[in-house]
Amino acid sequence: MRPTRTPALPARAIAACATLALGACSGGVAPSWDDPTPQARVGAIERSVHDGRGAADAPRLVENLASDDAAVRLAAITALERTTGSTLGYRFDDSPADRASSVARWRAWLAAYRAPDR
Numbered sequence: 001m002r003p004t005r006t007p008a009l010p011a012r013a014i015a016a017c018a019t020l021a022l023g024a025c026s027g028g029v030a031p032s033w034d035d036p037t038p039q040a041r042v043g044a045i046e047r048s049v050h051d052g053r054g055a056a057d058a059p060r061l062v063e064n065l066a067s068d069d070a071a072v073r074l075a076a077i078t079a080l081e082r083t084t085g086s087t088l089g090y091r092f093d094d095s096p097a098d099r100a101s102s103v104a105r106w107r108a109w110l111a112a113y114r115a116p117d118r
Contacts, residue, residue: 033060038069045075054083058113062106065090065099073099080106 029035031043041064048057061083064076073092081087088109090102 033057038067038072041067041069041072042075045072045079049079049082054079058083058110062103062110065092065103065106084109 029037029039029043031047032040033044035041035044045061045064048054048061054061058080061076061080064072065080067073067076070092077087077090077092080090088102088105090099090106092099094102
């Protein structure tokens with residue numbers, strides 16, 4: 001008997017709605033990379049994409065892939081995908097171990113991206 005996996009779509013839909021709700025219900029929380037609240041982080045990620053700063057903010061986006069908050073992870077991978085055209089296999093709703101492997105791939109990509117041309 002093959003193990004079954006719960007479809008990811010419901011979790012993705014819930015997290016997407018949560019991301020939207022955070023913006024609408026932020027209670028005046030200003031977007032900030034330094035504020036640990038999910039509302040502030042999602043706001044900073046959304047502002048980065050809106051302002052076209054995805055490439056410049058890539059290190060912060062990659063670090064937010066490791067967030068404990070699903071909405072922050074979803075916003076970060078969405079921004080990276082819009083910026084780079086890739087997810088490198090990262091899924092915000094994967095297990096912590098699978099996410100850690102994917103974050104390591106993103107960190108390697110970031111190191112290569114930041115390396116000077118030879």
